[in-house]
Amino acid sequence: MRTALHLVAALTLALATTALAQTTITFWSHTHPPMVDLNEALVAEFMAANPDIRVEYQVIPNNLFFEQMIVALSTGTGPDVINMGNVQLTSDYIPRGLVVPIDLEASGYESLEQLRSEYVPAGLDGATVDGVVYGRPSEFNTDMLMIYVPDLVAAGYPEDWAPATWDELGEVAGNLSRFDEAGNQTHRGFDLVYLHAGWYANQLQVFASQTGCRFYNEEGTESIINSPECAEAIRIWADMIYEYGAADPRLTAGESTVPLQDYISGTVSMTFVQPWGMELVREGDPERWANTKLVPVPQVDPENPINRVSGYYWAVNANSNVQPEAWRFIDFLASHPGRWLIDVNFLQATADMDELAEAEDFPYADQWLTTLEAGQFTEVYPHANETNEAVRAALESIFLANADIEQTLETLKVSLDRVLQ
Amino acid sequence: MPRLRISVRARQNAWGFAFALPAVVLFGVFAVYPILRTFYLSVHRYSLVGTPEYVGAANFRFILTDPGFAQTLRNTGFYALGTYVPVLALALVMALALNTGVPFRNVFRVINFIPVVISWAIVAIVWKILFHHQGLINQALVQLGFERIPWLQSTSAAPWAVIIPSIWKELGFYTVIFLAGLQTIPRIFYEAARIDGAGTLQAFRFITLPLLRPILFFATIIAVIEGVKVFIPQFVMTGGGPSGATKVIAVSIYETAFAFGRMGRAAAMSVLLFAIVLILTLTQNLVYGRDRS
Amino acid sequence: MPGASPRPQRPFVRRLREHPLLLVALLLQSALVLLPLIYMLSTSFKLPVEVFEVPMRWIPRELRIENYVEPLQQRPFVRWFINSTIVAVSVTFLNLVTSVLAGYSFAKFSYPGRNILFGFILATFFIPLEAFIVPLFILVRDLGWLNTYAGLIIPAGGNAFAIFFMRQNIMTLPNDLIEAARIDGASEPRIVLSVILPLMRTAISSIAIFCFMWNWNSFLYPLLVATQDAYRTLPIGLASFESAYSTNYPQLMAVSFLAMLPVLIVFFVLQRQFIEAIALQGVKG
Structure with a gap:
């Protein structure tokens, strides 16, 4: 017993002392293969330029990402640098004091205005609470509709077809669906991604931003998800399944690293895509990508299009004892927008995005920038993980078991009110 | 002195x-x-950050009025019964079969024990692929003229998609325990019964079952605890979904504590889990004790 | 005619004759048990596109060994394997030390409070880890043991079932043996080493196997305590690999098979002891 304890103590000590030799920055991100590759390359370059700093980069599996990150930061065991979605950042991390405001000096800026001027007007908003900025954007996302053109042509539609409204999309998508002799759907005309709770809430926001649906009221005192606006938002999605026979969540691959797997493997003709997704499709099947086109997402009111924007930010752990180095590292990551654009298809919302040499080779650059500039961040709500989990359970009962939308939303409202307790 | x-x-x-x-x-x-x-x-509010704040019975009130938690309890009961009733029954049958003079019985015993030593992380990965929409199990169903079942994507099938691998994995363990129990029963009892003209069923009813009772009791206790506290199968196969259909108590505790940061609420659930195990164990003790006297 | 009995059948053939139906049933049942594992092995050599071919091809067109090599280059499986080994061996060792000593103490001494202490330890056997994982996690965090071997090993050092089991076994030893050693002038620790340990060899190996298996497959606790790659154990590493690279089913099957192999080998070498260990738990427990 005693020898075993000694052994363990010695082992722990040995491991602890080796870590003190130089400054070490730990950095965690979620799993997105092209991004992981570029992060690894940039980490190597940063270490070559700063021999006194060691960066330990670790990837977290996507379905454990949100909980592992928040537990690690809450227990003071998290990495120095995190990469986190704007909703989680502003709803959980910043209010709980888990991340620190940006260190302008260490980042190499004289003033907040100077930093701000580097980004599009809303660039830093996803990491700003009460006027204080807590992070720098690694990716800015909005949505377009991705269409596999040969499927469209085979069903007798013109190559340049693009839906203005959801009903137009649903009708065509229904015609692109295929069934086997027994009547089981084998191919889906249009479908979304059915993964972890974050994905459900995120995709719902595409419709919710257009119908004016909010999960909670402005004051954050109660849920208003039982509103007709929210029912309408969910009905657009549910109609793809039940009304048009385009979508079927039971057929999904449920792939959390390559969420667009269904589109890549050809079991879906149309789906939403964000900038980063283009690279996944191109890597997954270059030929399919060559026959793919992107058009704007359909609208509830085509006269007044609304696009939601979301983002991921680099931020620094409040418990980190290498904060200046961490911000310096983040500045290094942020100073290569061209490579992020070309290697990973991440839009970093820099002001000079359209002037970057790489922008010329970026697919649909103009369309992305137009949607992005008109885009707005969606609602920020408290207890993001808990809210999203409740929303997912409700959406699954609608999409998988055809539960009544209004009734489900009444129950969901009660659940969300309880989340606020 | x-x-x-x-x-x-x-x-x-x-x-x-x-x-x-x-x-x-x-x-x-x-x-x-x-x-x-x-x-x-369990009577505090705590999110891992800051200090716990006393809230009285609020956490218990919250849980006990939460329809989601009621479903969690039902799911746990369904899993425990759905897995361990078949496991105990099949294990008894297997043990009886292996306690005969059947050839290769040691080989069969070893084969049946293999799933016991494989970690759940691996079991889940294999069965998820077997349950895939185009996977082997659905291929077999189509061959037999049935429709494909969306095993992991439907609220009605997913509970079974967790139970089936559990039965596969647990059977060998209980078979070995029952077999050991059967082997402690002296052969002479059966020979005496045969001389008295008792049939196989009667011998089972009047010799095997009574003498196996202590082992049955032990196995049931273990099975009940294992069933009620189950975590890994749901966590790695379905994550508790779809729509909470496979969310069991332990998964709910994990999620509430670590994904939602509600340590107090999770602790209150833990107290309930503790109470459930206690009541079940005491009940079994009582039933067993009365039977024996 | 007593002297003219037929030539005696070889016992195997006789047994075969006696139980033909049972044999067939057991063969089918075993095939069912093995099927997922054979499927795993078969899939592990395929191309991703061949996985869901209809009809299923049990023998792959070609053996793609790359499926086994590439994941090992992508993720630190070797490190995870070493971690699992370090943790499971250390925990098993601690379990043995604590359970032999405490089992002896509870079986053969009569100091005040003995039954209360034993009662407390036994009671924890009926309380699932899942019910106190939250404060345990906070405690390990406060000790600064998250992402350390100490955190993975020490809190698991006591095993209530092992202590109970050792106590039951040591109780069957005659007191005279211990008294005789005392009269010979042996110190108490000496008695443990030269009387208890040699006589408890079967019980100890049974507990060792049981504890090793439990800890090798342990999931929830290491999942929480080891969040960094460097300290993950194999089941956690595998689960993280699965959720990160889950489209490549052949690779997944390959690493799963590799991860399963060491335990399977240990099991086949020690299968008699394994099964007897479990059997003994049932009879003695």
Whole structure:
């Protein structure tokens, strides 16, 4: 017993002392293969330029990402640098004091205005609470509709077809669906991604931003998800399944690293895509990508299009004892927008995005920038993980078991009110 | 002389206590303290950041009025019964079959035990692929003229998609336990029964079952605890979904504590889990005790 | 005619004759048990596109060994394997030390409070880890043991079932043996080493196997305590690999098979002891 304890103590000590030799920055991100590759390359370059700093980069599996990150930061065991979605950042991390405001000096800026001027007007908003900025954007996302053109042509539609409204999309998508002799759907005309709770809430926001649906009221005192606006938002999605026979969540691959797997493997003709997704499709099947086109997402009111924007930010752990180095590292990551654009298809919302040499080779650059500039961040709500989990359970009962939308939303409202307790 | 004897005895006892000390310290620190702390946290609000804030019975009120938690309890009961009733019954049949003179019975015993030693992380990965929409199980169903079942994507099928691998994995363990019990029953009892003209069924009813009772009791207790506290199968196969259809108590505790940061609420759920295990164990003890007397 | 009995059948053939239906049933049942594992092995050599071919091809067109090599280059499986080994061996060792000592103490000494201490330890056997994982996690965090071997090993050092089991076994030893050693002048620790340990060899190996298996497959606790790659154990590493690279089913099957192999080998070498260990738990427990 005693020898075993000694052994363990010695082992722990040995491991602890080796870590003190130089400054070490730990950095965690979620799993997105092209991004992981570029992060690894940039980490190597940063270490070559700063021999006194060691960066330990670790990837977290996507379905454990949100909980592992928040537990690690809450227990003071998290990495120095995190990469986190704007909703989680502003709803959980910043209010709980888990991340620190940006260190302008260490980042190499004289003033907040100077930093701000580097980004599009809303660039830093996803990491700003009460006027204080807590992070720098690694990716800015909005949505377009991705269409596999040969499927469209085979069903007798013109190559340049693009839906203005959801009903137009649903009708065509229904015609692109295929069934086997027994009547089981084998191919889906249009479908979304059915993964972890974050994905459900995120995709719902595409419709919710257009119908004016909010999960909670402005004051954050109660849920208003039982509103007709929210029912309408969910009905657009549910109609793809039940009304048009385009979508079927039971057929999904449920792939959390390559969420667009269904589109890549050809079991879906149309789906939403964000900038980063283009690279996944191109890597997954270059030929399919060559026959793919992107058009704007359909609208509830085509006269007044609304696009939601979301983002991921680099931020620094409040418990980190290498904060200046961490911000310096983040500045290094942020100073290569061209490579992020070309290697990973991440839009970093820099002001000079359209002037970057790489922008010329970026697919649909103009369309992305137009949607992005008109885009707005969606609602920020408290207890993001808990809210999203409740929303997912409700959406699954609608999409998988055809539960009544209004009734489900009444129950969901009660659940969300309880989340606020 | 008597003084010396007392001191020898005292010294022996001091050694005896010293021998228990490592275990007592480890259990005190890493089991008894956290268990008591669970009760403390269950009446507090705590998110891992800051200090716990006393909230009285609010956490219990929240859980007991939560329809989601009621479903969690039902799911847990469904899993425990759905898995361990078949497991115990099949294990008994397997043990009886292997307790005969059938050839290769040791080989069969070893084969049946293989799933027991494989970790759940691996079991889940294999069965998820077997349950895939185009996977082997659905291919077999189509061959047999049935429709494909969306095993992991439907609220009605997913509970079974967790139970089936559990039966596969647990069967060997209980078979071996029952077999060991059967082997302690002297052959002479059966020979005597045969001479008295008892059939196989009667021998089973009047010799095997009564003599196997202690083992059955032991196995049922283990099975009940395993069933009620189950975590890994749901966590790695379905994550508790779809729509909460496979969310069991332990998964809910994990999610509430670590994804939602509601330590107090999770502790209250833990207290309920503790109470459930206690009640079930005591009930079994009572039933078994009465039967024996 | 007593002297003219037929030539005696070889016992195997006789047994075969006696139980033909049972044999067939057991063969089918075993095939069912093995099927997922054979499927795993078969899939592990395929191309991703061949996985869901209809009809299923049990023998792959070609053996793609790359499926076994590439994941090992992508993720630190070797490190995870070493971690699992370090943790499971250390925990098993601690379990043995604590359970032999405490089992002896509870079986053969009569100091005040003995039954209360034993009762407390036994009671924890009926309280699932899941019910006190939250404060345990906070405690390990406060000790600064997250992402350390100490955190993975020490809190698991006591095993209530092992202590109970050792106590039951040691109780069957005659007191005279211990008293005789004392009269010979052996110190109490000496008695443990030269009387208890040799006589408890079967019980100890049974507990060792049981504890090793439990800890090798342990999931929830290491999942929480080891969040960094460097300290993950194999089941956690595998689960993280699965959720990160889950489209490549052949690779997944390959690493799963590799991860399963060491335990399977240990099991086949020690299968008699394994099964007897479990059997003994049932009979003695």
